[in-house]
Amino acid sequence: MxxxxxxxxxxxxxxxxxxxxxxxxxxxxxxxxxxxxxxxAAVSRPGECGKGAARQAGEPGVSREMTVGSYGTDNLPRMQGKPTFKVRLTVSPGPDRHALTLRTPLTGAVTVQVHAGRGGGLLAGARGLTARVDEPMYEAGTAPSAAGTVRVAEGDFLHLVVELPDAAVCPGVAMGDLVSRDPGGNDAADLTVVTVVLVDRASGVRMEAQTGVV
Known part of the structure; x- marks a missing residue:
């Protein structure tokens, strides 16, 4: 059965x-x-919108081993027309030529502030951001690992990219305003001032860079 x-x-x-x-x-x-x-959701804005002067280039705290290579809006990654604001950084050993050892990605290690040109107030800012290896800046197959430890020796350059989240932008400010309040002008003083502070506590490294005319 x-x-x-x-x-x-x-x-x-x-x-x-x-x-x-x-x-x-x-x-x-x-x-x-x-x-x-x-x-x-984790980041918070350093400073009050519309207030606070940007640090002047060359003042104490600006590190020569990190520079802002470029910054601006980009709507390609999302493919929906919604722009994002990215800051691209270049890290080198600096004038003392001591090799740097950094972990990647630099999770929660970056603070970004964007001030209006001509001494204007804060347009956007966030702390607790992550810097990742900017792979498009390297030739094919030469970018360091996206996760791990990177040693930057004399003659080397580490390219990083930081994205500013939508929540970091002050009320009444558009992403396009973070590049210039007067996009049609040719005066460098109209450009926004971008200040970046990178702190890798695991490596004991602190670097700061700024771009723009204050």
Whole structure:
């Protein structure tokens, strides 16, 4: 006599399905925790909107081993027309030529402030940002690992990129304003002033850079 065909009961489905659902929720939670949305929620704005003068270039605290290579808005990564603001940094051993050892990515290590030109107030800012290896700045196959430890010796340059989250922009300010309040002008004094502070506590490294005319 043939036995009954095997069938999974409702109770069995619960025992199998619940762990799978829990595992799926854990993956989503980790992706949220480590993704850009989590970083945007974790940052806070250094300074009050519309107030506070930018540091003058050359004042104490500006490090010669880090420079702002470029900054500006970019809407290509999201492909939805919504611009993002990125700051690209170049790190080198500096005038003392001592090699630097940094971890990548530099999670929560960066503070960015954007002030209006001609001594204007704060347009945007955030602390707790992450600097990542700027892979497009390297030739194919030469970029350092995105995660690990990078040693920057004499003659080497480490290229990093930092993205400013939407929440960092002050009320009433558009992403395009972070480049210039007068995009049609040719006066460098109209350009915004971008100040970046990078602190890698694990390596004991602190660097600061600024661009613009104050």
């Amino acid at each position: 043939a036995g009954k065909p095997f069938a999974v009961g409702r109770g069995t489905w619960w025992r199998i399905g619940l762990p799978l659902v829990a595992a799926g929720l854990l993956v989503v939670h980790l992706a949220w925790e480590n993704g850009p949305r989590r970083e945007a």
